[in-house]
Amino acid sequence: MGVLGKAVDFVGCNSKLVDAREFESDIRSSDPRLLQADEKVIFAFRDRGGKGRDSSMFTNKRYLISKCDARSILHRLGKTALTRHKSQRKEDKRGVTGKRIRYTSIPYTSIRAFSLETPGDIDDDAELKLYPRGKNRVKLDLVKSTDIVPLQNFLSDVVIRGKGAGHVAADDYGPAPGTNVGSKTSFLDLLGSNYSQQDGARVEQELRASRIIMDCEKVELAFKCGRDSFIMTSHRVLKIDVQGLGRKVEYLSILWAALRGFSIETAGNIIDRDSELTLFFNLPDSESAAEGSPRNSKTRMGIDFRSTNVDIFAVNRFISDKLLGPDTVAASQLVDANDANQKFHYEIPLLQGCENVELAFKGRRDMLLFTSKRIVVVDIQGFLGMGKKVEYLSVPWRTCTAFAVRSAGSWIDKDSEMCLWMDYDDVF
Incomplete structure (x- = not known):
């Protein structure tokens, strides 16, 4: 030197x-x-x-x-x-x-x-x-x-090792039939930072050869956008960020225990055609001053997916298994007359087979579900509900640290209210 x-x-x-x-x-x-x-x-x-x-x-x-x-x-x-x-x-x-x-x-x-x-x-x-x-x-x-x-x-x-892994996930969260796994990033996808799904076995082999993951670790889902990668293994969430001319590379490892909630968003029409995943962590980091953003810059991680390459509901099933525990009942075995149960098990494959909707609320287009494992907020976007883009926010019950209910008042304030506090510092 x-x-x-x-x-x-x-x-x-x-x-x-x-x-x-x-x-x-x-x-x-x-x-x-x-x-x-x-x-x-x-x-x-x-x-x-x-x-x-x-x-x-x-x-x-x-x-x-x-x-x-x-x-x-x-x-x-x-x-x-x-x-x-x-x-x-x-x-x-x-x-x-x-x-x-x-x-x-x-x-x-x-x-x-x-x-x-x-x-x-x-x-x-x-x-x-x-x-x-x-x-x-x-x-x-x-x-x-x-x-x-x-x-x-x-x-x-x-x-x-030995203490950071999440629950064992099922093995049916692969891409939808007909998706082009391992395809290169197009210019439009690179411009929009849209990730495409990669072959997990190949990515695992590369990471193990470069000694980035442990010998006992398995790559379960892998995505790539240009030079950057977003990987979910049996033990961690791994974000690989290649910066500058390619010499500076950050390897960010987050334990599954730090993940406190997540949301998926389906693809929309015409302009907004990518699906989205947002992960919420309770990690300490520098403050963020951006309006509408969490006060902590490491609280939220957003990943955009090329909708024709990634099955967003398969990603939802995988993260549900990791956070909520393995799905012990196949959806086809569940028989429940409740409309919400039927809708979100069969029409929209959002819930686990062993998961039951216990309370359901609807306001105009949006819904709030209390299931046996989590709180789900269904936000239907677009003008008059005609858009295809829908966000499903999932918060496990163990993430909810306190709650409050308020009865209805008189005259002007005639609605009752509920408040929930989570153990991650986010604004949504």
């Missing part, structure tokens, strides 16, 4: 991978009570290209950060080698003397999502982002030479 590269890493506070054994030995010598007796440092990083005072480490139990905020005069002067060594630990040293230290521990059990980003052409540092419950997003900039694949494998192992 040249002098310019080292200067960029120093000014940009980019962290460099250091020897884990030596780092652990130094930590146990200088701070003997910091690590548990059976705790091992797997990866260790030091900021400012390896020359800074801040450091972070991945152990076999947690991600441990310690950040220095102020240097003491002795640190500035570099009085002794020991002083310099202690000043380079990832510590949060505050005040004039720099002796106040903060150690932040993030157990792997609290992490709901993580992303790794390769270096690009202009933005030539790699990036790591963690999304833990109860804390803001944690970001770590890495030097250009960092190999992110070992980190991807390690985080997949400690965050996802």
Whole structure:
């Protein structure tokens, strides 16, 4: 690395991978009570290209950060080698003397999502982002030479393996007959960011060869738009975003446990001919100021599909199985005289076979369903209901954290009301 590269890493506070054994030995010598007796440092990083005072480490139990905020005069002067060594630990040293230290521990059990980003052409540092419950997003900039694949494998192992998978989905959520699976993205689809369905077995083979997914992980649905991919596996939602000229690639992994609701939207007429999927997560991230958007930019993920290539109701069945539990009853075995049950099992294949509509409400064109597993809002769009585009919003009951009902008033306010609060911060 040249002098310019080292200067960029120093000014940009980019962290460099250091020897884990030596780092652990130094930590146990200088701070003997910091690590548990059976705790091992797997990866260790030091900021400012390896020359800074801040450091972070991945152990076999947690991600441990310690950040220095102020240097003491002795640190500035570099009085002794020991002083310099202690000043380079990832510590949060505050005040004039720099002796106040903060150690932040993030157990792997609290992490709901993580992303790794390769270096690009202009933005030539790699990036790591963690999304833990109860804390803001944690970001770590890495030097250009960092190999992110070992980190991807390690985080997949400690965050996802054995505990992050959703319910086992059925095997009948493939594309509708006659769809052109694996077709290339057309110019119009690329312009509209419309994803087309890909062969899951082939995508799984490619991801396993590049060591992006685990050996026990199965690709269950895969979609592609140009260079970007949206993949749902047995263990995670994986979004691959290729940026710039193609060197900078972000691999965003979200555990199924972070998914709190979803909606599908059928294709419309003439202009709006794509179908849509929206996923709602309870992940921490930066605030979004866009009008009508969730306050948290990672709350909502929208994916547009080429309607002639993707069966949106097959996608609905797959996500329903992952969130609500496996469908134990085939739709043909369900016999119920209720109109809503009949409609949304047979005419529109929205509900699981083992799912029953318990309460149904209708206002003009739209409907509200309370089923045995979720709340469903049916929003029929277009002028006077003549459009083909319909949105089906599904919120599992476990996502609803509180509710309120209000009785009707008199004179002007003669309607009764119901309010539901969800455990994800979205506006819809």
